[in-house]
Amino acid sequence: MSILPALANALRADWRERTSAESRLLPQGKLSGPMPWVIAIMIGLTVVATASGLALRNTARAARADVAGGVTVQIVHGAPRERDRQAQAALAILKAAPGVAEVRLVPQKELDALVEPWLGTSAGDDVNALPVPALIDVRLSGNADAARVKALGDAVRRKAPAARIDAQASWLAPVFEAVHALQWLAGGLIALLAFATVATVLLASRNALGNHRSTIEIVHMLGGTDTQIARIFQRSMAVDAAAGGIGGLLLGVIVTGLLGRQFAALGSGMMAAGGLGWSDWIAICCIPLGGVLLAVLTARFTVLSALRRML
């Protein structure tokens, strides 16, 4: 059993020795250059864009789940008595209809409260004098797709010809489309930031290659391999990217937290549903790792392709 730890120690010591020897081949940066700062800004912006995208996704999911099976039946009739009769008839049909999980006739008090902000409640107002439609809130088991809504509407209208039936999701369709567009925007921003990171690392690697060209040529002449030289640049870039990534993550998390507070203060139920879950935070915490990986791979690719042009 003691062989494994001994082997691990030997491998660790060998790796440490090898990396320490290789790191002496080229002068290593000491986080003094602009690279960690640039990467910190990129990662910070990516964190904010990702958090926004995830919050929008959560908002859309919650809203969609709320209204997915929701159907509203309105009985639009000027005569209150006939309106009530048709409402009761529709209620009875809906209760007996297959696939209907819940049916509720919205009470008059609730209707009054709904129209109150627009019609007012000052003395002498008689809300009942206005032809406010009767409302029936229906919840289907499963999604309220067009075919089901149409079948339900046809059945209801046989006994209640003044009935109008709508899927609640259709009212929120423009909102979902806007949220979807914002999600794409967040995704596009993340892609652009990744592209900008690659471009920055590419330029930095080329610059470093140019600065150390004579040393690289010497190492080549002494039998240094492309992989050895690329490893030195990779290590240097990994250190810069890790430092920048941690800084950027902190920056992004602080900005996301502040934005979250602002939106929470709106008191909107829809916004409250857009909070980030633990899996979202894990994804956000992985962004610096992705940044380091992207920077290291870009540095490796750039250095190897430049070295291939040397004999």
Add this chain to the structure above:
Amino acid sequence: MSQPDDAEIVHFDNVGLRYGTGKEVLTDVSFTLYSGRFYFLTGASGAGKTSMLKLLYLAQRPSRGLIRMFGTDAITLPRERLPGFRRRLGVVFQDFRLVPHLSAFDNVALPLRVAGVPERDIIKPVSDMLEWVGLGDRSNARPATLSGGEQQRVAIARAVIGRPDMLVADEPTGNVDPEMAVKLLRLFEALNRLGTTVVVATHDVHLIQKVPESMIMRLDKGRLSDPTGALRYPPRRAAVPPKPDVLGA
């Protein structure tokens, strides 16, 4: 002293070299170098010595002709195999090419580190080598703080530290005093006695005379001549007879 075994180590066949679209700096160069021998490459400035050495240490591919090194076609050698070949060579560059941010010790240790030699096996040989070239007390000095002669000695120590199969040196004693030049030549000879083929490019006739067993190749306007029969097979013995008193042995 090990005897030269007449095994071919380098073979040039009708080699020509031109830079870009300029005229040929080496023309129809053909020769064979044998393992364990000591060669001098002479010629006036601009004769093509440095270009020929570049071909020998695989820094340049020829424009035409064939080159075989260590029994392998060096022209078609894939890039990935070049480092392995270069580790079998020791090179002293005319302009030293020391790494400016590394100390004398680290510059000499460079070929060993590149070859992956463990750090514990590096310290003693590198220290001994620096001691031998008279720089034991300057091991921590950066190249910029060393004189031209000291830099040259570091460059030579770096070239021989890995006990290469072939040592290629371009004017290796150009910046050192005569006493140090003889000492460095002794180092090359010691290496040669251990079986390393040594190729030294120089104008210095006195230096050549100090190694009477050596073979001489002369370049003139990019073409090679053979005053000591160095390029014949079997190679003729050196024209200059050995003089132990000259060597100061």
